[in-house]
Amino acid sequence: MEQEFSVTETGRLDHFLAMQLGVATNQALQCIKANCVWVNSKPCNKGGVKLKAGDVVVFTPPKVQAKPTCAPLDFEVIYEDADLLVLNKPPHLVVHPAKGVCEPTLLDHLKAKGYRLSTLSGELRCGIVHRLDKDTSGAIVIAKTNLAHAHLATQLKNKEMGRYYLAILSTPLNAPTKVECRLGRHPKNRLKMTNLDALRQEIKGGKWSKSAFMPLVTNAKGQQLIAIKLYSGRTHQIRAHLESLNRHIVGDPLYGQADSYGGRILLHAYLLYCIHPHTGQSLLFKAQILPDMLEYLQDNFQEVLWDGLLQERRIFDLFGADF
Structure with a gap:
């Protein structure tokens, strides 16, 4: 309208x-x-x-073509109503069309299923409030209406909407750690983002970013499952912040080193909380760990009681969160 x-x-x-x-x-x-x-x-x-x-x-909001652009892909719907769609995004899937992206995206699949989404961000980003990297799995919220989109975008900006991630590191952290810095494009590798404040050369620009990292369990090989709380949502933020600590996620050759694991980056958006844009109710969504990452955990972190370790309230308490 x-x-x-x-x-x-x-x-x-x-x-x-x-x-x-x-x-x-x-x-x-x-x-x-x-x-x-x-x-x-x-x-x-x-x-x-x-x-x-x-x-x-x-x-005038842009008009969006509703015709399918690809064969629908099955994915787990965590929650859905007239305003919101919360998904457990599978890995190997780009969220929305962009320059250089040739394969079908999450948005293409949603259109193919006939979803009517917010047009506030234009046709290429219908309903997309926040993104996940291509090989990152987990919780993502999609806005169905422009009102919901505007409300969620404001929550994201005001920190009323937030996310907790899980990742497996190749080398453990010694203690809970926070990284707060200007995050910007790496001066020698344009595919990467980097902590500009940690560089020897002075580079202007970048955007404020902050992450907190909490060790959960370490195996005999020194690999470690960690939980991560985001205070901002910059491109490649978690991976770049960990690199500034000389830590890397298993399966991430861009920011880490080649390893024996031949799968995708083991990073998962586990919890997402927000306020419902229509009812004002506080919502919490959990995206179950997907089979590839769960299999890696079970094979390499034996005798761990996962239900207790990954209980939502425990994750919040570890970070001192007031949810």
């Missing part, structure tokens, strides 16, 4: 639209670039356009 906003003070178009829609600035920018915004009855596709008091901004 078309929305009209009146400008009361000078500022950038993308910042103004983000505030009016209750979304992140980059989401507003995607809408602007998708030719969904008019300023004073003229189309505008540049987020940096300066607005002044008295200007009128009109926003």
Whole structure:
């Protein structure tokens, strides 16, 4: 539905639209670039356009084609209602279309199943509030409506929505550890992100990031299962933060070293909490560990009582979380 906003003070178009829609600035920018915004009855596709008091901004959500783009893929639905869809994403699956991505994505499969999703982030990112890396499995929440999308995006920004991960390290941490730094593109490897504050050379830019790492159990070979709490959600954040500690996740040749394990990176989004955008109810979702990672744990961490070790309340208490 078309929305009209009146400008009361000078500022950038993308910042103004983000505030009016209750979304992140980059989401507003995607809408602007998708030719969904008019300023004073003229189309505008540049987020940096300066607005002044008295200007009128009109926003029309992009139309999305509902026809299937690929054969549907089966995945575990953890929760679903008219506003939300929470999935246990399988590994080896990109979340949404992007430059250089040729294979079907999670979003393609959702469209193929006939899901109607939020259009707030444009056609290429319908319903996508947050992402998981291609080979990372676990909990991901999808917005079905624009109202739900805006509400969840605000929660993510305000830390009312959060995630806890599980990972298996090739070398153990000696103690609970936090990493807080500017995270940015690696100056020598553009495929990687890195802790800019830890580099010998001074590099400007980057974005604030913070993760907490909690050892859970260590096996005889020195491998360690850890829990991770995210305070921000940057690209490759967990992997780059661990690299700055000289620790690496099993199955991650980009940030670690080649190892005998031939599977995917053993990183799983285990718990996700948020507030329901319609009812205001606090929600907690658990994505069961998928068979490949569970098999690795059972083969390499014997005689561990997993139900007790990975109980939700225990994970929260370890981090001192107040959920």
